[in-house]
Amino acid sequence: MSAPHSLCAWIEGVGLIAPGMPDWASGAEVLAGREPFQSAPSVLPAPLLLPPAERRRASRVVRVALASGLAALEHAGVDAAAVAAIFSASTADGHNCHALCETLASNDHRVSPTRFHNSLHNTPAGYWSIATGAMSASQSLCAYDGSFSAGLLEAMVQTATSQAPVLLVAYDAEHPDPLFAVRPIPDAAGIGLVLSPVQTPRSLARISVALSDTPPDPLTDPALDTLRTAIPALRGLPLLGLLAAGGPGCVTLEYLAPLSLSVSLDRC
Amino acid sequence: MTPLHLARHTVVTCVGDGLAPLRAALLTGTGGLTPCRFNGVALDTWIGEVAGLDDIALPAPLAEYDCRNNRLARRGLESDGFDAAVRATIARHGVRRVGVILGTSTSGILSTEAAYRQRDPLSGALPASFNYRGTHNTYSLAAFVRDWFGLEGPAGVVSTACSSSAKVHAAAARMIHAGLIDAAIVGGVDSLCLTTLHGFASLELTSPEPCRPYDAGRKGISIGEASAFALLERPPASLDADAVLLLGCGESSDAYHMSSPHPEGRGARLAMEAALADAGLTADDIGYINLHGTATPNNDAAEGCAVAALFGTRVPGSSTKGITGHTLGAAGALEASVCALALAEGFLPGSVNTRMLDPTIPIDYVLSTRAAAIRYAMSNSFGFGGSNCSLVFGRAG
Numbered sequence: 004m005s006a007p008h009s010l011c012a013w014i015e016g017v018g019l020i021a022p023g024m025p026d027w028a029s030g031a032e033v034l035a036g037r038e039p040f041q042s043a044p045s046v047l048p049a050p051l052l053l054p055p056a057e058r059r060r061a062s063r064v065v066r067v068a069l070a071s072g073l074a075a076l077e078h079a080g081v082d083a084a085a086v087a088a089i090f091s092a093s094t095a096d097g098h099n100c101h102a103l104c105e106t107l108a109s110n111d112h113r114v115s116p117t118r119f120h121n122s123l124h125n126t127p128a129g130y131w132s133i134a135t136g137a138m139s140a141s142q143s144l145c146a147y148d149g150s151f152s153a154g155l156l157e158a159m160v161q162t163a164t165s166q167a168p169v170l171l172v173a174y175d176a177e178h179p180d181p182l183f184a185v186r187p188i189p190d191a192a193g194i195g196l197v198l199s200p201v202q203t204p205r206s207l208a209r210i211s212v213a214l215s216d217t218p219p220d221p222l223t224d225p226a227l228d229t230l231r232t233a234i235p236a237l238r239g240l241p242l243l244g245l246l247a248a249g250g251p252g253c254v255t256l257e258y259l260a261p262l263s264l265s266v267s268l269d270r271c
Numbered sequence: 272m273t274p275l276h277l278a279r280h281t282v283v284t285c286v287g288d289g290l291a292p293l294r295a296a297l298l299t300g301t302g303g304l305t306p307c308r309f310n311g312v313a314l315d316t317w318i319g320e321v322a323g324l325d326d327i328a329l330p331a332p333l334a335e336y337d338c339r340n341n342r343l344a345r346r347g348l349e350s351d352g353f354d355a356a357v358r359a360t361i362a363r364h365g366v367r368r369v370g371v372i373l374g375t376s377t378s379g380i381l382s383t384e385a386a387y388r389q390r391d392p393l394s395g396a397l398p399a400s401f402n403y404r405g406t407h408n409t410y411s412l413a414a415f416v417r418d419w420f421g422l423e424g425p426a427g428v429v430s431t432a433c434s435s436s437a438k439v440h441a442a443a444a445r446m447i448h449a450g451l452i453d454a455a456i457v458g459g460v461d462s463l464c465l466t467t468l469h470g471f472a473s474l475e476l477t478s479p480e481p482c483r484p485y486d487a488g489r490k491g492i493s494i495g496e497a498s499a500f501a502l503l504e505r506p507p508a509s510l511d512a513d514a515v516l517l518l519g520c521g522e523s524s525d526a527y528h529m530s531s532p533h534p535e536g537r538g539a540r541l542a543m544e545a546a547l548a549d550a551g552l553t554a555d556d557i558g559y560i561n562l563h564g565t566a567t568p569n570n571d572a573a574e575g576c577a578v579a580a581l582f583g584t585r586v587p588g589s590s591t592k593g594i595t596g597h598t599l600g601a602a603g604a605l606e607a608s609v610c611a612l613a614l615a616e617g618f619l620p621g622s623v624n625t626r627m628l629d630p631t632i633p634i635d636y637v638l639s640t641r642a643a644a645i646r647y648a649m650s651n652s653f654g655f656g657g658s659n660c661s662l663v664f665g666r667a668g
Binding site for chain 1: 308312314367376382384386387388390394395396397401403408409411413414417423424425426427428429430431432438442445446449450451465466469470471473522523525526527528530531537538541544545569654655656658659666
């Protein structure tokens with residue numbers, strides 16, 4: 004058996020879109036407790052980088068993934084083509100799945116080609132590379148409620164093994180009825196993080212990640228903690244809260260019980 | 272990359288359970304495709320259906336995972352001594368040190384399709400028996416396999432359409448090299464469902480006859496289903512000469528179109544070049560390429576263009592999808608197994624159903640299986656969303 008193993012990197016940029024937190028600048032104020040949390044539907048910017056036809060058709064899940072990833076890149080001052088991208092979500096587009104299953108349950112099974120390719124889990128990753136022109140590797144992961152941590156772990160592993168910066172985009176979008184009854188995700192949200200294997204002048208904090216047995220930490224504010232548990236991508240909010248509060252510190256994030264992720268931040 | 276040992280591998284396809292029927296099909300050039308009768312689907316196409324999946328269930332403690340996809344996974348776990356090999360590895364390393372990284376595109380969406388036909392007429396609710404997390408959710412496959420073995424280590428599903436279970440090799444290798452785990456169960460499981468049958472039909476990509484990869488008259492894909500698993504570990508101090516190693520992985524994005532490959536296979540070529548570089552090999556070192564070769568006009572032309580640019584006519588290659596159909600999210604792991612058999616046993620797989628090669632694709636395409644000692648093989652897997660992955664495998668000696 005090996006000793007507990009810790010992976011290290013530097014956080015270069017953050018993107019956040021969540022209910023009541025339209026961007027990282029305002030979200031950081033709320034997460035640090037400097038501003039009160041006021042619930043409001045997530046605001047999803049139009050994906051201006053996509054060609055007009057794709058832009059019109061872009062679903063909420065594509066919009067939230069692209070916008071949170073681009074915000075993190077902009078914050079880090081990094082070009083999309085320069086990073087491998089890791090997308091992680093607890094499911095594909097729920098609205099699209101609902102429409103597809105309704106068609107397939109009807110007497111006319113003909114589905115639209117766009118509906119079909121938009122049913123893929125890696126649809127946002129596909130649109131990301133089309134929008135940014137990035138031909139670098141991209142990953143599309145799912146680990147149900149552990150999807151944020153699965154993505155973070157993959158991002159930490161990739162930046163350590165490639166010795167190159169990576170972009171993590173953890174995102175989810177709401178489910179319509181009747182899927183909502185079996186998977187009650189209420190709104191769209193996304194967290195983007197640019198990680199670098201080396202410290203740069205832009206570095207915000209040093210991050211260390213290790214596998215752990217400790218139960219996940221809740222957020223102190225009950226309303227924010229409700230968000231954390233309602234939208235799988237926001238299982239990463241305690242990490243953003245630590246960053247917003249100025250660190251250093253350590254939080255435990257939900258992964259795949261009994262396994263969790265222990266995340267430490269040190270200021271640069 | 273540092274080589275990893277493919278310590279055990281297994282497949283279940285339309286030609287049967289385990290490596291033996293696949294080997295026989297490869298050596299004799301016989302396929303397992305049949306006209307589509309799946310679930311009353313009225314499509315003029317052929318499919319690679321695995322028999323008997325309606326007749327098995329999962330063990331009671333794992334009943335929440337019961338769906339076609341996980342039944343197919345179970346059949347894979349119980350083939351070729353895979354289950355016992357994994358348990359021996361877990362006994363050596365511990366339940367926290369063996370990862371589960373699997374690929375799927377369909378997961379158990381067939382269960383949701385069925386649930387939508389049983390909605391409550393008044394409320395529209397799905398039936399109470401429907402278990403979303405255990406069946407439809409993309410992670411369900413890895414959750415099932417992790418619980419099957421009682422594992423507590425890192426796990427996840429890669430879902431990048433038809434490159435999914437190739438990319439799991441890269442993800443697992445990274446985790447092993449980063450020191451998070453000592454071994455990984457990798458692989459892919461994809462099962463027939465209305466979404467893929469009608470979806471590919473809507474794109475006019477399904478063939479009305481058994482698929483004919485790289486044929487001048489190819490008319491599209493035959494959708495198949497499969498489970499394919501491998502156990503990846505650091506190599507032991509000594510290996511038999513015919514042991515197979517994972518030597519390199521290359522991944523790229525097309526940045527071109529959601530459902531069409533770049534016409535010149537620009538992303539495909541990047542993935543192949545990256546896999547060669549990762550393995551520390553050149554194009555001339557490769558002895559066989561298992562092509563993605565879906566038999567759609569666009570895929571084979573684009574892949575052929577990239578292969579011709581990189582390998583010319585110097586390296587033999589073929590698609591084996593005429594035997595199994597295109598097993599989508601399972602194709603990468605299934606065709607890794609084909610490469611492993613070809614390397615270990617010394618043959619070049621032929622291309623079932625291909626009659627007249629496309630004269631516009633200048634590569635060395637293998638029509639009939641023949642004996643050949645090869646040291647290194649490449650496997651290509653390219654998916655919707657422009658997701659590309661190439662893997663390089665080699666013999667230990």
